Amino acid sequence: MDLCLTLLLICLCSLGTTNAEVAEDHSIPLISLNTSQPIEEGESQGTPEPTTLNKTTVTATSDLPTANKTSPDEEKGDSCQAISRSPDTKQTITAAIQRLGMQLLQNLETTPEQPNVIISPLSISLALSQLALGAKNETEELLMYHLHENSVPCYHESLRHVLMQLRNSDVQIATRMFLRQGFKGKQEFVNESLRYYDSEPAIVESLQQINEWVENATEGKMMDFLSFLPPNLLLMLINAVYFKGEWKARFDPNFTSKGVFYLDDLHLVDVDMMDDTKHQLSLLMDSELEAQVARFPFTKDMSLLVIMPESGRVNVSLLSSHLNISNLYERLPKERAVQVKVPKFKLEYSQELQEVLTKLGLGEVFLNPNLGGIADGPLLVSSVMHKSGMEINEDGARAAAATTTIISRASNPIFHLSQPFFFVLMDDVTHIPIFMGVINNPNPGAPVLQRGDVGSKDKKQSILPKLTHPD
Structure with missing residues (x-):
């Protein structure tokens, strides 16, 4: 019986300091969109407001006399630079992203429609990290705990250096901030998002605009990322990760033939199997x-x-209790010639992450978060959407993922009693039903209309109307 190969993850095998990290002002290319618009009409983007470094304000002092002694803010900045470049810091961030990925895999359930789970822990970590830039107090603490268990000082600066190194490999990382027309975000948050994550602001124009950005950022690998734009959208934090790698030892297509993949002890499927x-x-x-x-x-x-696993079925919960990816990686022996069979595949996976993140303890982010760093007034995260895909063939592998965090204005729940209902008029003390009934038509004498006859004049209303009063 041919052993089945269960593909778990792409392992990032090198996180050492590279020459590109030495250049502090290293430009990180982003995939261009149409014209990025300012946050608010008339607001200049040329001279940024004071930015922050781990919530410590750093004000420009170019017009002040030059002094020999270093200011406390400069000392803090120098300290963060040293911390962010430390191999121990990078190792801690690596372990944190691995841990989040395993926690997600443990809690994401397969379905007959989606029997496979493919995620990008890097993309999801990046999405939550940028959200943490705009979080305050207990919400920031909650996000930081789940991102790295509060073990990384100068976290955003440190993650920025890790992203810089990954961009020097075959990994492409792009980020963008889309804002609803008329919504004013805090300039400090915009500056920090641009500084740490190269997330440029742009105004939301259409669903096609968002999907084309993701398609371009993933070299055409991921299309139709979103199926609709939420009508209550205020801000969208989005990132895309794309990988294309060639095998060090390629497979000869002439030896690819039909083979079998064993789902379990009783079931199997036919696949194109690469052979070497x-x-x-x-x-x-x-x-x-x-x-x-x-x-x-x-x-x-x-x-x-x-x-x-030898059993032929992956039990992620059992596997994760013993699995240390970095340790396992270090114990691998030198390469040698092995007879292998590997299935070719091209798979996609998409998932709304609100439920699984709530299971992990981040439910408060969706209920009552403090996002005062983004804008004043009550905000909430209404969606964290993730989509990913992977393709394996004789030449190598391609993988792409995108994660978007939708932020909307918190509002009161809506309840429209506009269809048949059952009712009970209760005594609250004894719970005796004084009246009860079923209402199928509250206006029996009125003429009955077809649904298409109602509200036909409003059919062309925009899905995402402009905000005239962004409060």
Whole structure:
């Protein structure tokens, strides 16, 4: 029986300091959109407001006399630079992203429509991190705890350096901030998003605009990211991650043939199976995991790490209790010639993450968050949408993911009693039903109309009307 390969994740195998990190003003390219518009009409983007470094205000002093001694803010900045470049800091951030990814996999359930789960822990971590820039007090503490368990000082600066290094590999990372016309966000939040995450602001114009941005950012790999724009949208924080890598040892298409993939002891499916009798890879049998571990290297410092339990079925909960990806990676032996069979596939996965993030303890972000760093007044996160996909073939692998955080104005719940209902008139003390009934038509004498006859004049109303009073 051919052993099935269960693809768990792409392992980022190198997080050391690179030459690109030495240049502090290193420009990180973003995929261009149409014209980015200012936040508010007449507001200049040329001279930014004072930005912050881990919530400590840094004010420009170019017009002040030059002094030899260093200010406290400069000392803080120098300290953050040292911390963010530290190998220990990068290792901690790596472990935090791995941990979040495993927690999500444990709580994301498969369905007959989506039997596979493919996520980008990097993209989701980036989305929550940018949201944390605008969070205050207990909401910021909650996000920081789930992002890195409060173990990384100067977190945003440190994550920025990790992103810089990833951009020097085969990974492309793009971010953007879309704002509803008329909505004014706080300039400090806009500045920090641009500084740490290169998230440029733009005005929301259409659904097509958003989807085209994601499509461009993922080199056409991900299309139709969103199916609609929420009517209560105020702000959208969106990022896209794209990877394209070539195998260090490619598969010969002439040896690809029909094979079988065993779903369990009783079921199997036909697949196109890539075959190589002498494929160079690192192979390890881990007795504690009761699984085979293989590392398929790409031409650059990236690899596909595969963990295949001997039982033939992946139990993520059991696997995660013993799994330390970095430790496992370090124990892999040198590459050697191995006879391998690998299924070709092209899969997509999409999921609204509100439920799973609530399970992980982030429910307050969707109910009553303090997002005072973004704008004044009550705001809430109405959606965290994630979509990802992966393709494996003879040449290598392509993977893409996008995550968007939708922020809207908090409002009172809506209840329209506009269809048949059951009622009970209750005594609150004894719970005796004084009256009860069913109302099918509250106006029996009125003529009955077809649904299409009602509100036909309003059919062309915009899904996303402009805000005339952004309060």
